[in-house]
Structures are given as structure tokens and as C-alpha cells.
Amino acid sequence: xxxxxxxxxxxxxxxxxxxxxxxxxxxxxxxxxxxxxxxxxxxxxxxxxxxxxxxxxxxxxxxxxxxxxxxxxxxxxxxxxxxxxxxxxxxxxxxxxxxxxxxxxxxxxxxxxxxxxxxxxxxxxxxxxxxxxxxxxxxxxxxxxxxxxxxxxxxxxxxxxxxxxxxxxx
Numbered sequence: 001x002x003x004x005x006x007x008x009x010x011x012x013x014x015x016x017x018x019x020x021x022x023x024x025x026x027x028x029x030x031x032x033x034x035x036x037x038x039x040x041x042x043x044x045x046x047x048x049x050x051x052x053x054x055x056x057x058x059x060x061x062x063x064x065x066x067x068x069x070x071x072x073x074x075x076x077x078x079x080x081x082x083x084x085x086x087x088x089x090x091x092x093x094x095x096x097x098x099x100x101x102x103x104x105x106x107x108x109x110x111x112x113x114x115x116x117x118x119x120x121x122x123x124x125x126x127x128x129x130x131x132x133x134x135x136x137x138x139x140x141x142x143x144x145x146x147x148x149x150x151x152x153x154x155x156x157x158x159x160x161x162x163x164x165x166x167x168x169x170x
Contacts (some may be wrong), residue, residue: 001155003045005038005164009135011144013155018148024137029166031113031123031140033078038140039113039123040166045156046110049098054106059150062157068105072098076124084114084124096125104130107149111142111162128152128162 004012007027011018025036048059052067059065073095075082080093087095098105109128123140131143142162144152 001157001160002042003152003156003160003162005142005162007165007167011142011148011152013152016151018144018152019135021131021135021138021143023140027164027167033076033121033123035123036137036139037123038138038142038164039126040164041113043126043162043164044112045128045160045162046112046115048153049105049108049110051099051106054103059107059153061153063109063153063160064158068098068108070099074098074125078120078124083120084118102132103146104132104143106130107146107153109149109153109156 001013009020011020023036023038027040028037029040031037031039045063047064047066048061049066049068050059071089073087073089073091075085075087075093075095077083077093082093107130111126113126114122127141129141129143130146
């Protein structure tokens with residue numbers, strides 16, 4: 001199953017349409033670290049990370065599932081060799097924590113952007129995750145209501161893609 005992003009702020013798959021939040025600066029095919037843009041592309045879906053202490057059951061999905069632990073982070077330091085990878089905390093490079101006090105990372109889907117190879121400054125930590133209640137724009141991710149994200153994941157399998165068209169293609 002392929003998941004389509006509508007630049008107006010919707011996720012489309014099968015006969016489903018869900019509202020989503022996108023990057024605060026829009027969508028771009030020239031993404032770079034810290035620009036707040038959601039990257040354009042046909043991007044494979046990777047692992048699903050989740051907070052076992054906040055979900056009654058692990059997400060149902062054909063993707064690999066990984067429980068989030070307090071020592072997990074994601075390196076967003078373009079100058080470090082661990083850039084755009086899952087890391088163990090503490091870590092010397094700049095990073096974000098996956099174990100958060102808010103609920104946006106209760107379920108996180110790794111979007112395989114800038115991963116093979118990882119290129120410095122091209123952007124990191126692009127995820128599908130839980131939206132804030134008011135659908136506040138993200139730092140470049142795609143965010144949905146948790147119930148919508150869990151429903152989407154129940155249809156996802158290894159080899160599925162997220163398609164983010166350039167605004168001109170939409």
C-alpha cells in the first residue's frame with residue numbers, strides 16, 4: 001500500500017482521507033536541516049517506534065515494531081557521524097529524545113529520507129507521528145491523530161511508501 005500526501009494537509013490511502021500537519025515551512029524538494037520543510041519524494045516506510053507505557057497494545061502493522069525506551073534518541077547534528085540515525089543516550093552530538101513528555105512520539109513511523117546514503121545537512125528525523133490537538137505544523141514531519149495513525153499502520157507492510165508530491169504536482 002502506498003500512502004499519498006496532499007499538500008493541503010491530508011493523508012490519502014485506499015478509500016481513507018485523514019487530516020494531517022506538515023512542515024511549518026511547507027513542502028520542498030531541496031530540504032536541508034532545520035528548514036521546517038517536509039521533503040518531497042517517494043519515501044519507504046521504516047520501523048514503527050511506540051511508547052508501551054502509553055498504548056494498551058503495540059500498533060498492528062506489517063512494519064517492524066520497536067518499543068521506545070528512555071535512552072533512545074535521534075541524531076540531528078549534521079557534523080556528526082551518527083547524523084540521521086537512532087542513537088543511545090546520553091550522546092555528545094545534538095539530538096532529539098524519542099521519550100517525550102508530550103504525546104507526539106507515542107507512535108513514530110520512521111520515514112526513510114536521507115538514509116542511503118546519509119548526506120550531511122540534507123535533513124534528519126523525518127517521521128510520521130502523532131499530531132498536536134490543534135494540528136500545529138511540524139519541523140518537517142507528517143503528523144496525524146493517533147487513531148488515524150494507528151488505522152493507517154494497520155494497512156502498512158514492509159516495502160510500502162509515503163509519496164509526498166511537490167506542490168506543483170499536487
